[in-house]
Amino acid sequence: MVFPTPDDGADAPIEFSSDTFLMEQALRQARRAFQAGEVPVGAIIVQGSTIIARAHNQVETLRDATAHAEMLALSQAQEALGDWRLTDCDLYVTKEPCPMCAGAIVHCRIRRVIFGVGDSKGGAAGGLLNLLQQPTLNHRSEITPGVLEAESLAILQSFFRAAREAAKEKRSNLGPENPELS
Secondary structure (H helix, E strand, O other), X not given: OXXXXXXXXXXXXXXXXXXXXXHHHXXXXXXXXXXXXXXXXXXXEEXXXXXXXXXXXXXXXXXXXXXXXXXXXXXXXXXXXOOOOOOOEEEEEXXXXXXXXXXXXXXXXXXXXXXXXXXXXXXXXXXXXXXXOOOOOOOOOXXXXXXXXXXXXXXXXXXXXXXXXXXXXXXXXXXXXXXXXX
């Protein structure tokens, strides 16, 4: 039997304020969204070394198109601090923010946005466009992309694969005599 030696990192302290650790907390929220049948995006907001907000997508649950993880986390953080200005806060989110969320992030003056997987079709933190660093706006957020990117991508792919399979199964269960097909 081989035991770990002190040089192999087994005794290394866990850095609770590292981007990787904090993104894992956002991924925990994404898993909650997945379990609820929501697009699995999770977000947390950190001030210093304290998580002040945790949220996941709840668009379907709340029947609210604006109930993205980032929007819900921003609202929680504002409530926690008693201020709409979140200038010394960082947002960790598993997927690159959309234009709606990026606009709210800029208005709340989030210091830094750390995201997992980019979105070249609709991302507003450098994917499709970059609202977070738009020179004509009153605030710009620092951007750190690609933290736990593979894990963030995997949960999204798993969700959409399952959704496609469920839709296919539903279609195959509807026979030609079913009026829903006409």
